Amino acid sequence: MTVLAVAEHRRGDLRDVSFELVTAGRELADELGSDLAVAVIGGDVEGFVEELNREGVDTIYTVAEGEEFNHGIYAQTIEQLHAELDPAALLLPNSVNGLDYAPAVAEQLDLPLVTDVIALEGSDPVEVTREQYGGKVEITYDIGAEQYVLTVRPAEWPTATAGGEATVETFETDIDEGALGTTVKGFEEVGAGDVDITEAEVLVSIGRGIEEEENIPLIEALADALDATLSSSRPIVDNGWLPQNRQVGQSGKVVTPDVYIAIGISGAVQHVAGMKGSDTIVAINTDPNAPIYDIADYGIVDDLFEVIPALIEEFGGDVPDI
Amino acid sequence: MKILVTVKEVAEVDDEFDISGLDIAESSLEYDLNEWDDYAVEEAVQTSESHDDVEVVTVTVGPERAEETIRMALAKGADRAIRVWDDTLEDAQFLDVETKAELITAVAEEEAPDLVLSGVQAGDDANGATGVAVAEELGFEWAAVVNHLELDADAEIASVRRELEGGIEELTDVELPAVLTIQTGINEPRYASLRGIRQAQRKPLEVNSLEDLGLDAGVVDSPVERTSMYEPESESDATVWEGSPEETAGELAAFLRDKGVVDG
Ligand SMILES: Cc1cc2nc3c(=O)[nH]c(=O)nc-3n(C[C@H](O)[C@H](O)[C@H](O)COP(=O)(O)OP(=O)(O)OC[C@H]3O[C@@H](n4cnc5c(N)ncnc54)[C@H](O)[C@@H]3O)c2cc1C
Numbered sequence: 036m037t038v039l040a041v042a043e044h045r046r047g048d049l050r051d052v053s054f055e056l057v058t059a060g061r062e063l064a065d066e067l068g069s070d071l072a073v074a075v076i077g078g079d080v081e082g083f084v085e086e087l088n089r090e091g092v093d094t095i096y097t098v099a100e101g102e103e104f105n106h107g108i109y110a111q112t113i114e115q116l117h118a119e120l121d122p123a124a125l126l127l128p129n130s131v132n133g134l135d136y137a138p139a140v141a142e143q144l145d146l147p148l149v150t151d152v153i154a155l156e157g158s159d160p161v162e163v164t165r166e167q168y169g170g171k172v173e174i175t176y177d178i179g180a181e182q183y184v185l186t187v188r189p190a191e192w193p194t195a196t197a198g199g200e201a202t203v204e205t206f207e208t209d210i211d212e213g214a215l216g217t218t219v220k221g222f223e224e225v226g227a228g229d230v231d232i233t234e235a236e237v238l239v240s241i242g243r244g245i246e247e248e249e250n251i252p253l254i255e256a257l258a259d260a261l262d263a264t265l266s267s268s269r270p271i272v273d274n275g276w277l278p279q280n281r282q283v284g285q286s287g288k289v290v291t292p293d294v295y296i297a298i299g300i301s302g303a304v305q306h307v308a309g310m311k312g313s314d315t316i317v318a319i320n321t322d323p324n325a326p327i328y329d330i331a332d333y334g335i336v337d338d339l340f341e342v343i344p345a346l347i348e349e350f351g352g353d354v355p356d357i
Numbered sequence: 358m359k360i361l362v363t364v365k366e367v368a369e370v371d372d373e374f375d376i377s378g379l380d381i382a383e384s385s386l387e388y389d390l391n392e393w394d395d396y397a398v399e400e401a402v403q404t405s406e407s408h409d410d411v412e413v414v415t416v417t418v419g420p421e422r423a424e425e426t427i428r429m430a431l432a433k434g435a436d437r438a439i440r441v442w443d444d445t446l447e448d449a450q451f452l453d454v455e456t457k458a459e460l461i462t463a464v465a466e467e468e469a470p471d472l473v474l475s476g477v478q479a480g481d482d483a484n485g486a487t488g489v490a491v492a493e494e495l496g497f498e499w500a501a502v503v504n505h506l507e508l509d510a511d512a513e514i515a516s517v518r519r520e521l522e523g524g525i526e527e528l529t530d531v532e533l534p535a536v537l538t539i540q541t542g543i544n545e546p547r548y549a550s551l552r553g554i555r556q557a558q559r560k561p562l563e564v565n566s567l568e569d570l571g572l573d574a575g576v577v578d579s580p581v582e583r584t585s586m587y588e589p590e591s592e593s594d595a596t597v598w599e600g601s602p603e604e605t606a607g608e609l610a611a612f613l614r615d616k617g618v619v620d621g
Contacts, residue, residue, distance in 0.1 A: 045521070106499075129485075131521050134477075134538075135501040138454065138489035147580045148454050150484050162584065168370045168381065168481055173589045180580035216498035216532040226524040237618050261619045273542035285522050294618050315616065317609060318595070322372040324588070331595040333612065335605040345606035350619065 036069035039122040041113060042087055043130055044078050045104065046222065049086055052128040052187075054194035059155065059187050060126050061091030061195065066158045067123055070094065074206070076112050077101040084203050089195035096206040106136040107215035112208045113140050119206070122182070124161070129186035141184040149176060150186040169303060170326035190308060226287065228280035235264035238292045240283060240310070242268040244299015244320065244339055248276045252355040254298065257343055260352030266290065268300045284309035299339050302327025319343075358408065358510055360401040361470035363461055363488065364415045364430050364438075365391040366423040367481040379450065379583050390426045393476025397539040399546040400506060401474050402434035408510060412436050416464045418457055420447065424562065431557035432549035439464055443566035449577040456577050458490035463570035465495055472515070473536040477502050485538075492536035499536040500529055504543045 040060040042053035057073060064071040070093040075083045080097035087095055096116065100108050113136070117125065127137045129151045141148035153173075154164035160177040163185060167174050232238060239258045245251065258265045265281060272282040283290055285305040295313035300306060302318070302325055310316070311330055318331040319339050328334055335342055344354040366388050374385035390398075398415065405411035413435045417427050420442055427438045441460050446452065452460075465473060473495075475488035485501075492499035504526070505518035510533075519527040520540050531537070549557070567576060598608040613619045 045525070050522075131502045131519065134485045135489065135499075135519070138458075138486035139493040139499070141486075142455070142458065142490045142493035148486060148490075149581060150454070150486050166589075167483065167586075168368070169483075171370050171374070171588070172376065172381065172586050174379075174583055175585045177582045177584050178580060179582060183580075216535075217500065218530045220528040220530060222521075223518075223526045223528060224524055225526055237613075261613065263619070269541065275545065279524075286520050287524060289523070294613065294616065317612075324372060324374075328595050328597075329589075329591055329593045331593065333609070334595045334597040335609065336597060337602055337605060341602035342606050345602045346609060349606055349610035 036067055037072050037120050037122040038064040038067065038069055038124045038126060039072045039074060039116065039120055040126040041109070041128070042073055042075040042083065043128045043132060044075070044083060047079065049083055050128075050130070051194055052130055052189045053087065054089060055189065055192040056126055056128060056187055057087070057089050057092055057195035058192040062192070063124055063126070063155050063161070064091075066155070066161065068158075069123060072096060072120060072122070073201075074098060074113070074116055076109055077103065077105075088199040088201050089197055090199050091195055092199045092201040095201045095203045097203065098206050098208055100208055100210060103219055104132050105215065105217065105219060106132075106139065107217060108210055109136045110139050110143065111210050111214070114143055115208050116206060117144055124182070125184045127184065127186045129188050133186050137184060137186045144184070146182050146184050147178060147180050148184045148186075149178065151188050152185045153188050153191050155185075166304070169301060171324060188304065226279045226282065228278055230264065230280055232264055232266045232281060232283065233288050233290050235266075235290070235292050237261060237263035237294045237296075238266045238283075238290060238313075239263045239296050239298065240266040240268070240300060241271060241298050242300030243270045245271070248274065250357050251276055253340075253343055253357050256347050256352055256355050260347050260350035268306050297327050297331070298343065300327055301325045302330065358411045358472070359468065359470040360404060360411060360413050361465055361468055361473045362394070362397050362401045362413060362415045362430070362435065363473070363475035364394045364398065364417045364427060365476070365479045366417065366419050366426040367391040367479050369480070376586055376588070379586050388422065388426065390429050391476050391479045393478060393480070393539060393541060395546045396541050396543050397474040397476050398430045398433055398435060399544045400539055403544060404508060405434065408508070414439065414468055414470070416441070416461055418442065418446070418452065418460050427562060428557045429549060431560045431562070432553040433547055434553065435560075437561040437563070439563050439565060441565050441570065443568075445567055445574045445577055451583055452577065453579040453581050454484050454486045454490055456579060457487050458494055459572065459576050460570070461487065461491050462494040463572055464565065465491065471534050472508070473497065475536065475538050477538045477540050488536050488538035495536070497534045497536050498532045500531045501538045502540050503537045504540040506537065506543065
């Protein structure tokens with residue numbers, strides 16, 4: 036029996052989630068009493084092998100097809116690998132690219148799919164845990180099938196340590212080029228600008244709790260009074276209230292300030308991905324169950340419209356009329 | 358050209374909530390149009406405004422209550438709506454990705470759209486998988502997590518940007534027909550006008566049962582079974598400052614001064 040994990044790389048580098056998949060994959064393989072195989076598709080596969088050869092990997096399959104991720108190539112390759120290896124579990128990253136091929140592969144192979152898994156246990160049946168309702172609850176599922184597909188949440192498992200003894204095998208695929216309906220034209224970096232929030236020592240960060248664009252000056256006044264830099268969660272940028280370069284999170288910037296003050300931010304996983312490395316985290320949020328309190332060091336469970344003016348006054352700042 | 362938009366009514370949980378069995382108690386839930394679908398509807402409506410002869414049809418899997426949400430999408434400019442529901446769906450423990458994909462695919466096969474727009478994820482389940490699963494079932498092309506779309510209807514190409522992690526965007530051409538999963542921020546969703554709301558009342562809203570779609574009850578069968586739901590044990594060791602806003606602000610100020618990160 037085998038657990039098959041698929042590595043992820045972009046523009047020449049393996050992404051961390053690949054090494055986390057090895058850890059999760061080994062854990063599941065131990066439960067099932069099976070081998071762990073890791074496939075790496077496209078790019079500098081020979082170079083990637085060295086890095087992927089971590090503790091717990093039994094076999095690495097290299098597939099030299101294309102440079103960058105293309106979901107058609109991934110889907111076709113994985114289907115062929117699946118037919119060859121007949122794995123119990125297919126473990127894929129719950130990344131943006133993972134979500135661009137995992138559902139198609141599961142559908143094609145007619146296998147059950149559970150996405151964004153945060154814990155795995157047992158073998159017959161395997162029990163998986165995921166979050167729902169913005170992280171307010173966790174749900175466990177039993178998967179009553181011999182074979183299944185799971186996508187694994189990034190940064191939930193530690194990265195596997197180096198020094199594996201895997202066998203490396205080349206896997207030859209037969210790609211139907213005519214069936215590839217997407218063409219990747221290139222990449223672009225966004226979010227440049229005058230302010231670099233990754234350099235800030237203190238970040239005052241605002242979320243949807245601010246309610247209206249008209250209320251933003253309140254937070255600007257606080258940032259002024261503290262001589263801090265203003266950042267935000269995604270909805271504030273989506274609404275056009277602050278520029279993209281202020282966004283913290285998975286699709287924004289990863290920040291590690293001395294102090295991160297999260298104001299009216301719930302602490303969604305994609306936000307936390309960008310700020311959990313902060314030295315001290317302070318949350319101001321009316322909801323005592325907001326997930327942000329799971330990672331906060333200090334908290335004020337109260338209305339920001341009451342607390343922020345008081346805080347501005349503490350530092351002798353002017354409270355704007357909003 | 359026809360655009361099919363998947364629209365979900367999502368449940369939002371109150372700050373204080375109860376769990377009843379394997380789900381949140383109904384009394385702790387409020388319902389709204391899924392945030393991601395709001396952007397998908399807007400993208401479809403904007404396309405219909407900037408191109409000739411575009412029909413926008415929405416499809417929802419959900420109970421009668423969801424019609425409020427569906428009317429919202431109609432008020433924003435969709436032309437007509439389809440809602441899929443019946444007792445079999447009502448009685449299912451939950452609908453997994455495969456089931457939802459099959460239901461939406463059955464509707465899409467009837468409608469034969471050129472483009473299907475769905476949200477990247479639903480705010481409540483956050484599976485993030487239905488759109489791409491539908492694409493595979495339909496035999497359409499697809500792209501996930503799209504934050505920019507340009508359509509060349511003649512060339513039958515959608516030029517999209519896919520938002521990857523860390524501020525990187527992938528520029529990709531997708532052959533039509535295709536399913537695109539739409540990311541927030543792609544546009545500025547409009548508010549429904551009073552006129553729109555009035556017109557929405559008269560727009561067609563058709564309800565389909567499994568039988569209408571040529572499916573049988575087996576469609577809800579799933580090897581995946583929900584076994585428990587619970588509030589995660591807080592890993593938090595946060596110090597929560599208590600008191601009036603002045604008092605808690607004072608505590609935070611003292612902390613910041615102590616830490617030496619602010620003067621004054
Ligand atoms: C592919 C993908 C990528 C994403 N990338 C990012 C990303 O990079 N960054 C990011 O932030 N998000 C990202 N998201 C979105 C993320 O899932 C959440 O939707 C988002 O982080 C929520 O922002 P929020 O916390 O400001 O809003 P909400 O979740 O709506 O939270 C608002 C909070 O404010 C509190 N509140 C309300 N009123 C008050 C008040 N008066 N006083 C105090 N508190 C109040 C509420 O209790 C609530 O907790 C991404 C999502 C996807 C699917």
